[in-house]
Amino acid sequence: QVQAQKEIILKNFNVEINFVAIANSSHMILDQLISDSAIASLIAKDESCQASNVESTIDYLATTPANLKVLIDCTASDHIPDLYSSCFESGISVITANKKGLSGPLSRYKDIMRSATDNKQTFLYETTAGAALPFIKSIKDLIISGDQIEEIEGVFSGTLSYLFNSYNGSVPFSKIVTDARNQGYTEPDPRDDLSGMDVARKLVILARELGLMIEVNNVEIENLVNEAHRDLSIESYLKEIVNDDAAIEDKLNQAIKDNKVLRYVAQLDHNGKASVKLDTLNNDHPFSELVGTENIIKFKTKRYSEYPLVHKGPGAGPEVTASGIFGDLFTLFNIH
Amino acid sequence: QVQAQKEIILKNFNVEINFVAIANSSHMILDQLISDSAIASLIAKDESCQASNVESTIDYLATTPANLKVLIDCTASDHIPDLYSSCFESGISVITANKKGLSGPLSRYKDIMRSATDNKQTFLYETTAGAALPFIKSIKDLIISGDQIEEIEGVFSGTLSYLFNSYNGSVPFSKIVTDARNQGYTEPDPRDDLSGMDVARKLVILARELGLMIEVNNVEIENLVNEAHRDLSIESYLKEIVNDDAAIEDKLNQAIKDNKVLRYVAQLDHNGKASVKLDTLNNDHPFSELVGTENIIKFKTKRYSEYPLVHKGPGAGPEVTASGIFGDLFTLFNIH
16 A cells, blocks of 8 residues: 555655565565566565574664654564564564553553653554544543543454344354454454454553553453363364354344444443443344444544444455554654 | 633643634624633624624734634635635635535635645545545545545435435325424525525535535535525525425335435445435435434545445534534644
């Protein structure tokens, strides 16, 4: 996307974008002018590329002259967030889709935020919750304009949204999960989604944005993985998962009997009370009409009290996430 | 709101805000340091205030030293937009909630936009459509990131949303309109809402944002005011309006029979085809669940193709509009 929009951005905003370093988990390229063919070699994991090393990428960025430098972290690495502070110290801004730095230990979170402020560098992370949907931006806008957020509620996982929007009893839940996994809709280990941990991390990011300094272990999490299956290998788990069908089918049947639907819902109030859980909602509840991988967020605030502020749309997927990253990049240009 | 947040903004963003000119339709104050008591005199239309004059307000702003100057136009005046260009030429940015400059003659619109660009001044207008809901910002973000908007659809009038969300046949439509007028939910002349002109203006603003250079008279408008009643005085109209009840009741009864609802819907496609009309929608259509004065916008784009991007919430009212203006002010600080 950035490559495709380079000329438009140069023309309309007089900003020239250059990739000087690009890497995936195994390979990287450090070059003043990275060409489309170099990107193709990287994707092909060609021998012309060096082995990936984030530290040397940051060193290279730090010593390369430019008006504005940015590291874009699209990994799920727990290590790279430890390097954000050294980016800020070297005059590099950071844009991230990686939830680990923001939802991990509070002390690291505070160090990252303090380092960005102290070094006057920009740190943007809209895509860590809701992909390109304006979850983070809405919170910033509401707070800066003096509104008070009383409650946040939503469906924050494209994967869990898809699973429960699809599950109507005609096909066993385990089959929906394994089919979704085969189509790449879940993590390679579906327990990463079903554990509720991904949703809890997003809720922690939003809570901290509200100034509520909670940790993931302060979130009441309903883990949808049977306790006996949590430590199995992926292969064994995928065999065992059919044994969980009866329990979830009971829940669905009860919900259907009550004219309700199952949705995996995240909730946060202004006291920091946070939970992520499989909820049974009325058929006419706004979350009941979600389709596909749609995410939704509902803000109840001092001003939006009677009727909440709602954003809805696909909250996952490479295209919309890339467009969210792009939005952050655009914000960065605007600030500088 | 700005007054209440001044200290927080000074502390967090190191930006000091001063009001140097403030005016309503009849009175104004021009002073380097406007106090809360001066604002009270203005509201009271006290003798200590001068008679309102926009030209001299702009002159005063132009000659007052400051790092960043902004004129905020919250009027519905057709005259003030003619002065935006002279603001830009004098180094004054403009934030507006006034639809007239943006939806009026295309030549004036282009002059305003060109003048803002030529003089490197910022022109922001998020609240001209959807109050604080991110209608304009979403279009900018989608386009800059290289997405293509194929269709926009929504309910863009808080007043018409309220009227049709309330109208279920138990009370005549004319009574809902006059009650709403008495509570200040409609314009003093409800025909300004019922004519569809307000919605058409908003649609023109959004269309131009997409690069579709249409005029209000290119919009197919369904005027809900009986032709015979369009030229009456307000008083006579409010007496005559009961005679329109039968026609709208027929429409409602037909809709109820078909399990449908009535909603005043705005539509725009990427060829510039634009319409605003009273539509009958299925009971399970997302617009059918609107309540109160809620607005909704649905973007169908190249990326958001299967499932649209949706923003919903109160799209009218002084508090949310003020918070939208505040958002623009915050964007202005960020840019500079």
